[in-house]
Amino acid sequence: MREHREQPRTVEFSGVGEITLVADEWNRGAEAADRPSILMLHGGGQNRFSWKKTGQILANEGFHVVALDTRGHGDSDRAPAADYAVETLTEDVLQVMDAIGRHVVVIGASMGGLTGILVADAAGPNG
Numbered sequence: 001m002r003e004h005r006e007q008p009r010t011v012e013f014s015g016v017g018e019i020t021l022v023a024d025e026w027n028r029g030a031e032a033a034d035r036p037s038i039l040m041l042h043g044g045g046q047n048r049f050s051w052k053k054t055g056q057i058l059a060n061e062g063f064h065v066v067a068l069d070t071r072g073h074g075d076s077d078r079a080p081a082a083d084y085a086v087e088t089l090t091e092d093v094l095q096v097m098d099a100i101g102r103h104v105v106v107i108g109a110s111m112g113g114l115t116g117i118l119v120a121d122a123a124g125p126n127g
Helices: 048-060 086-100 111-123
Strands: 009-014 020-026 037-041 065-068 104-108
Touching (some): 020 048, 020 086, 037 048, 037 111, 065 086, 086 111
Parallel strands (some): 037 065, 037 104
Antiparallel strands (some): 020 065
């Protein structure tokens, strides 16, 4: 394993309905063309800090990593009208992927895993 490189920085993305989604991001400038960005999605009742150690390990290997607080979790905005449908979570993640602007691999646990499956289906093989 490589030496510790950089601490994550807190960033914001826009979700469905202009909701603010907060994330930790490592290695924003990692431009290795042969490596995708990694987007990590936590389980229900958790937050982006669930991925802190994993994110740091991947960042130490040179990956661009984003650990997202989904709507209603962690520091992200609560959903208007309590819209926490998995379809809405999926659309939020697709918008985050668009903002990342390069090929993304999604890692998810529990609720994040289900969302990740739906995101992969919606994004297709080039997402």
